[in-house]
Amino acid sequence: HFIHQTSPHEDARPLIITHGWPGSILEFSKIIAPLTDPTKFGGRAQDAFHVVCPSLPGFGFSGKPDAAGWGVEKIATAWNVLMQRLGYQRYFAQGGDWGSAVTTHIGLQNLGQCAGIHVNMAAAGPTPDAMENPTPEDLKALGALQHYQDWDSGYSTQQKTRPQTVGYGLVDSPVGLLAWIVEKFWAWTDCDGHPENALSRDEMLDDVMMYWLTASGASSARIYWESFGSAFTDDAAVDGMPSGYSLFPKEIFPSPRAWAEKRYPDMVHFNALDKGGHFAALEQPELFVDELRACFSKMAL
Numbered sequence: 001h002f003i004h005q006t007s008p009h010e011d012a013r014p015l016i017i018t019h020g021w022p023g024s025i026l027e028f029s030k031i032i033a034p035l036t037d038p039t040k041f042g043g044r045a046q047d048a049f050h051v052v053c054p055s056l057p058g059f060g061f062s063g064k065p066d067a068a069g070w071g072v073e074k075i076a077t078a079w080n081v082l083m084q085r086l087g088y089q090r091y092f093a094q095g096g097d098w099g100s101a102v103t104t105h106i107g108l109q110n111l112g113q114c115a116g117i118h119v120n121m122a123a124a125g126p127t128p129d130a131m132e133n134p135t136p137e138d139l140k141a142l143g144a145l146q147h148y149q150d151w152d153s154g155y156s157t158q159q160k161t162r163p164q165t166v167g168y169g170l171v172d173s174p175v176g177l178l179a180w181i182v183e184k185f186w187a188w189t190d191c192d193g194h195p196e197n198a199l200s201r202d203e204m205l206d207d208v209m210m211y212w213l214t215a216s217g218a219s220s221a222r223i224y225w226e227s228f229g230s231a232f233t234d235d236a237a238v239d240g241m242p243s244g245y246s247l248f249p250k251e252i253f254p255s256p257r258a259w260a261e262k263r264y265p266d267m268v269h270f271n272a273l274d275k276g277g278h279f280a281a282l283e284q285p286e287l288f289v290d291e292l293r294a295c296f297s298k299m300a301l
Contacts, residue, residue, distance in 0.1 A: 137256040
């Protein structure tokens with residue numbers, strides 16, 4: 001299940017964008033039109049993209065895997081096949097959250113079709129310098145990692161160890177599902193303590209409904225079981241792949257540029273924004289579009 005929006009502009013570039021948990025393809029509802037038809041939104045014709053937004057396996061209206069193995073590595077390979085089946089022999093890739101992990105693995109696999117990647121959450125650990133002589137940016141990032149470990153990672157531990165157990169409750173109780181997801185909108189958006197400062201109530205309810213109507217509480221949680229270790233703990237560098245990174249200030253893991261460059265050594269674009277959080281495309285769509293235009297303008301198909 002995916003959104004595929006072609007551009008009216010002749011030289012539009014193919015772009016696959018991947019969401020994470022507890023997001024969905026609805027995260028991209030505000031950015032698809034500006035990306036595909038930029039002249040209507042203050043951009044140039046050469047900024048245009050053909051946009052593909054797939055639902056991760058087990059999420060939304062995508063199929064629910066009935067066998068083990070659908071981790072980020074396999075999803076990355078599948079996305080490469082998807083783009084070719086849609087007729088795109090060269091394309092760019094973008095992602096945040098689990099979408100960042102999938103996009104990173106597209107870069108690591110480097111199968112010959114992807115021309116460059118962009119992430120808005122960098123799966124990168126601290127540098128040795130950050131541990132020995134931390135800068136203010138290092139201290140902020142290290143503090144965020146500690147906060148996540150101490151106060152914010154319970155959902156992750158549950159989903160990566162016992163996804164089926166929590167899944168029964170998430171498909172049985174709409175209030176339970178709502179609380180499980182909206183708490184993350186509170187914790188991870190740039191909302192100053194109230195999620196409705198960042199997202200409308202309808203936007204949050206629409207996203208929750210993508211999980212409720214499809215009974216995907218357990219099937220979406222399984223991506224943690226399948227791939228948490230390889231996605232976020234290996235430090236393999238994405239060599240030979242042009243990369244970009246946009247750091248929004250309320251990101252869960254606000255990895256500084258030096259950390260990200262260890263993971264993405266061929267970085268051609270970096271920018272630290274002054275507002276926005278983990279769900280950047282939904283929270284700050286104009287800034288997000290500007291970042292993608294700036295990043296991919298520095299790469300060639």
